[in-house]
Amino acid sequence: MGLPPTQLWTREQVATRVLAGDTLFVLHGNLVRVPPSWLAAHPGGRLSILHFVGRDATDEVEAFHCDETLQKMRGFIVGRVEMGEDGWTPLVPPIAHGWVRRMGTDGKMEWYNEARQVQTFDEKDSPSAFQGLLQKAAGETAECGPMMSMLQAVPAKVSPKNEKLNSDAYKELHKRVIDAGLYKTPFLTGYGPEFVRYSLLALVSAVCYRYGWLVPSALFLGLFWQQLTFFAHDLGHVGVTHDWTLDRLISIFVADFLGGLSIGWWVNNHNVHHLVPNHPSHDPDIQHLPFFAISPVFLKSLWSSYYKREMTFDAFGKLFVSMQHKLFYVVLSLARFNLYANSYGYLAKTAFEPRRYRGGRWWWWAEVFGLGLFFVWFGAVLKGCGSWQNRLVYLFVSHIAASPVHVQIVLSHFSRSTDDLGPAESFFARQLRTTVDVICSPRIEFIHGGLHLQVTHHLFPRLPRHNLREASLIVKEFAKERGLEYAEFGFVEGNGEVRGVLKQVADQLKIVGMVADSEIREAMKN
Incomplete structure (x- = not known):
């Protein structure tokens, strides 16, 4: 070259x-x-x-x-x-102002305004030029597209000089991790015990089913899915064989055929989450209205640049958000059903898109085939349960048993900052600011799949999961040397903090409602 x-x-x-x-x-x-x-x-x-x-x-x-x-x-x-x-x-990227490119009626690409900036005010009561939040626009094509002024970042909320030092520090840290050989996958010591665990969970589930012990069977099937999630996660990051095609083939078998979920959707979703973590308008992993709002900004009915829809804060949202800290575990216990909806919606949306990924569209057909086989075998399992009551019990027990992974994932982000510090913020600083580790004993970290070390994982997403603990020691030492924060808390403490954040938003919603009622009563008196 x-x-x-x-x-x-x-x-x-x-x-x-x-x-x-x-x-x-x-x-x-x-x-x-x-x-x-x-x-x-x-x-x-x-x-x-x-x-x-x-x-x-x-x-x-x-x-x-x-x-x-x-x-x-x-x-x-x-x-x-x-x-x-x-x-x-x-x-400032055009998408930060709600501008995207799409095919026009004449077959040529043109600018399209899908969202607009939320107008907020700074400490001096002056309109803030850039705060990163979007609301739905009229949705129209404009001949001129975004203006030059939109691309010019306002004075940064962070020091460019300091962010340059953070970026240099990250490069040095990354080199230490590479030199330590931590990108080498520990197949025998890492995945060996895991494959034994997967096999035992599947075997116990099958044996229990064979003898008619449906609830234990469903429980072990759910635990099987929960553990497989971590393997699919590694494959989606190309962190197992480090070959895109091979990891994608294996992940389709694991996620689509065995788990009934689209790995293509997960990768598409998860990469955006990693790059803009905890951004209310851009990170799909915190966009859970009407069930959860981790910041009062969601009460503004923001636009999701990922889902291409308005996250409408309507009466249904008000009801759920007012009780979100109480319904936290109930909603997460059923989260797998939402993953099905996102998976199949993604595959439907990409069904007629042009050639994607390496080698054409084979991945799409492979996923559809894998999901078809999932419904064949899982449908047969449900049918074999007998009555419709037994089928419902098996369905819900298996899905609820797989839900602890959802609790673990939200612990690492829901209590962290949702501020947008602008395009000058470094990758290193952004990940440290928006992510937290869950402290866990090495003896039971398999329950978390090793992904309780989310800070290090966010800094090095391709790093094999079984090397995260060793890498985290390097990161912590490095952060200490430079006086940087490496956030972590215990599992119980983390649950308390997340539920506390949810309660704060719910309380604020209550206060807003009380103020609105007071204003209405005052207006009626006048």
């Missing part, structure tokens, strides 16, 4: 090309242009790229891609950019 182009791009030139529809980001001082064909075919989904248009995505790109992919990426370099003393001065 030849040397990359040597053209030097100014920030203004990059902004002009972004407004013209180009997808550009900075990688090690180079300007990378993502062709429309690859944007549609990106295995991590197009949103994971669109959130970094006009920004320095070096740390994010290296965290999510292997050396082979990084080398191939050099073929998309169109030149170098002007770097200041504190690195590249980021632009």
Whole structure:
């Protein structure tokens, strides 16, 4: 492969090309242009790229891609950019203002305004130019598209100099992890015991079913699914064989055939979560209205850039959010049914999309086939339970038994910051600010699948799960050296904090309702 182009791009030139529809980001001082064909075919989904248009995505790109992919990426370099003393001065991606590109009636790509910025006010009662929250727009095509002023970030809420130091620190930390050999998958010592556990859970479930012990059978089947979730998670991050095709094939067998869930949807969803964690308008993992609102901002009926819909805070939402801290475990116990809905909705939405991912659309057909086989075998299991009452019991017990993984996942994020500190915030700082570990004894960490170490996992998403504990020791030591926070709490304490956050939002909703009632009564008197 030849040397990359040597053209030097100014920030203004990059902004002009972004407004013209180009997808550009900075990688090690180079300007990378993502062709429309690859944007549609990106295995991590197009949103994971669109959130970094006009920004320095070096740390994010290296965290999510292997050396082979990084080398191939050099073929998309169109030149170098002007770097200041504190690195590249980021632009605000158009999607942050609700602007996206889509096919027009004439067959050409055009700008479309799907959402608008929520107007808020700063401490001086002046309109805030950038606060990151979106609400549904009229939904119209505009000939001019986003304006140049929209791409210009307001004075950062963080210090560019300090964020440059954080970025440099992350690169040094990543090198320590690589040098420690922690990207090598421990197949025998790591997955060996897990495969034994999977097999025993499946076997016990089958034996109990054979003897008519339906509730124990359903319980062990649910635990089987719960443990398989961690394996599917690793495969989705290409963290097992480190080969995309092989990991995707195995994950379709594990997630679709054995679990009835789409691995394609999960990867698409999960990558966005990793890149914009805890952002109310952009992170799908905290967008759970009408059941949960972890911040009062959700009471504004925000727009979801991932789901492409308004998260309407209606009467149904008010009812559930007012009791969300009390219904926390009830809702999460049934969360698997929501995963089914998201999985099948994703596959339906992508059924007629153009060629995606490596080798065409084989992955889509493989997932549909795997899900079809899941319904065959699980349908036969339910049918064999006899009466409809037994079938319902088996269905709900198996799904509730698989739900502890949902509790664990929300503990790592629901109590953390949902603020948007702007495009200048470094990858390193963003992950530390929005993620927390759950302290757990090594003897029982298999219950959490090793993913209780979410801070380290978010910093190094491709890292084999069984190496997270060793890596976390390096990260903690490094954070201590630099005076950075590495948040962690116990399981019981974490549950209390999350339910406390939910109760605070519910209480605020109650106060808002009382104020509204008071104003109505006052108006009636007048």
